[in-house]
Amino acid sequence: MSYFSQMQTFTAVFLAALALTVGLRLWLARRHIRHIARCRDNVPADFSVHIGLAAHQKAADYSTAKTHLGMIDLAVGALLLLALTLGGALQALHDTWLRVFDAGSYAQGIALIVSVALISGLIDLPLSLYRTFVIEARFGFNKMTLKLFFADLVKQTLLGAALGLPLLFCVLWLMRWMGEQWWLYVWVTWMVFSLLVLTVYPILILPMFNKFTPLENGDLKSGIEALLAKCGFRAKGLYVMDSSRRSSHGNAYFTGFGAAKRIVLFDTLIARLAPAEIEAVLAHELGHFRHHHVWKRVAVQFAVSLVFLWLLGYVMNQDWFYAGLNVQARSTALALTLFFLVVPVFTFLLHPLTSLYSRKHEYEAEAYAARHAIPANLIHALVKLYQDNAATLTPDPLYSAFYDSHPPALLRIARLKRAVAPGQSQPA
Numbered sequence: 001m002s003y004f005s006q007m008q009t010f011t012a013v014f015l016a017a018l019a020l021t022v023g024l025r026l027w028l029a030r031r032h033i034r035h036i037a038r039c040r041d042n043v044p045a046d047f048s049v050h051i052g053l054a055a056h057q058k059a060a061d062y063s064t065a066k067t068h069l070g071m072i073d074l075a076v077g078a079l080l081l082l083a084l085t086l087g088g089a090l091q092a093l094h095d096t097w098l099r100v101f102d103a104g105s106y107a108q109g110i111a112l113i114v115s116v117a118l119i120s121g122l123i124d125l126p127l128s129l130y131r132t133f134v135i136e137a138r139f140g141f142n143k144m145t146l147k148l149f150f151a152d153l154v155k156q157t158l159l160g161a162a163l164g165l166p167l168l169f170c171v172l173w174l175m176r177w178m179g180e181q182w183w184l185y186v187w188v189t190w191m192v193f194s195l196l197v198l199t200v201y202p203i204l205i206l207p208m209f210n211k212f213t214p215l216e217n218g219d220l221k222s223g224i225e226a227l228l229a230k231c232g233f234r235a236k237g238l239y240v241m242d243s244s245r246r247s248s249h250g251n252a253y254f255t256g257f258g259a260a261k262r263i264v265l266f267d268t269l270i271a272r273l274a275p276a277e278i279e280a281v282l283a284h285e286l287g288h289f290r291h292h293h294v295w296k297r298v299a300v301q302f303a304v305s306l307v308f309l310w311l312l313g314y315v316m317n318q319d320w321f322y323a324g325l326n327v328q329a330r331s332t333a334l335a336l337t338l339f340f341l342v343v344p345v346f347t348f349l350l351h352p353l354t355s356l357y358s359r360k361h362e363y364e365a366e367a368y369a370a371r372h373a374i375p376a377n378l379i380h381a382l383v384k385l386y387q388d389n390a391a392t393l394t395p396d397p398l399y400s401a402f403y404d405s406h407p408p409a410l411l412r413i414a415r416l417k418r419a420v421a422p423g424q425s426q427p428a
């Protein structure tokens with residue numbers, strides 16, 4: 001194929017993939033909204049004892065509002081992508097920074113990437129404000145003040161710069177000096193960086209945003225300690241996080257590895273669930289730990305990033321890659337930016353696979369919880385959490401297959417009920 005037709009072919013393939021992804025996502029969102037509307041007047045039988053019609057309808061309206069906003073977000077993102085690529089904005093940004101910094105300098109490359117990140121952040125800002133102060137507030141979940149919202153934003157931006165800029169410099173340096181095999185060096189750098197962030201995240205980063213206080217002595221603490229002993233699990237500490245400053249959604253998790261393992265309970269969870277129910281939720285989290293889910297996920301991410309870095313190494317040497325996206329100049333920073341802008345357009349169809357993988361882990365954790373805690377307590381906890389988070393019990397099945405990291409509530413509870421069914425051996 002001639003250069004010109006290669007370039008035109010790539011433009012056509014990009015536009016077709018973008019249309020397919022955006023079209024598919026909008027179609028899924030509409031299906032989801034319609035499905036929820038059809039189920040709005042009936043609480044699913046398994047839940048009718050625990051969840052009233054009003055709570056069910058609140059969950060339906062909340063999910064619908066979030067899905068509508070997601071559709072707007074999607075359209076805005078697609079327009080921004082088109083403006084940056086075919087619209088010529090990326091080339092214009094490149095030219096603008098050339099007037100300030102030397103061609104091909106690190107400063108020019110970093111300025112280009114940072115400006116693209118800032119522009120998309122600024123465009124996201126109104127949607128993010130709307131999500132927090134209109135949707136979350138309307139359904140009674142938002143506890144955030146405008147001041148806290150912007151304080152978080154400033155901190156996140158500074159943190160992103162402190163972590164991202166040295167990494168970016170390092171990557172651009174390796175791409176320039178490591179020859180044809182640069183992608184292998186970048187891959188190793190990326191792995192080291194990710195593991196470092198994973199290590200310091202609970203100790204240094206989370207405390208910038210939340211306060212952690214040791215869990216007070218009492219029924220809850222002794223119950224949790226008994227559970228940990230039964231599961232053969234040693235944690236470095238039991239903490240309560242003040243998540244109620246931002247939102248009333250409840251959760252529990254634990255972070256860190258090796259000697260730095262710590263268990264964190266949201267204060268909103270403690271306020272809402274009985275100690276035995278919190279233990280059941282924690283048993284689920286311990287299941288994730290016992291099955292090494294974090295490490296399995298990290299391993300998959302590393303394997304996938306190796307493939308993508310190799311691919312970046314290939315396309316950045318192809319003229320059609322730049323020209324097909326309406327970029328005339330050539331630089332490593334441009335290649336990097338273009339690549340990370342357009343890759344999601346081509347990978348959305350793989351989304352159901354990652355969701356499936358995540359749901360497999362959830363089932364494993366749930367089975368572990370059913371063996372180590374009392375399943376009925378986990379059922380009660382789940383019902384309360386679904387109600388408090390106003391998560392819809394009736395997602396569209398196809399939408400759920402694409403997006404849901406957790407199995408639908410009805411399936412989760414059905415499985416747990418089988419675990420408490422008479423005739424089966426009860427967990428010790």
Ligand SMILES: [Zn+2]
Nearest residue numbers: 284288362365
């Ligand atoms: Zn889980």
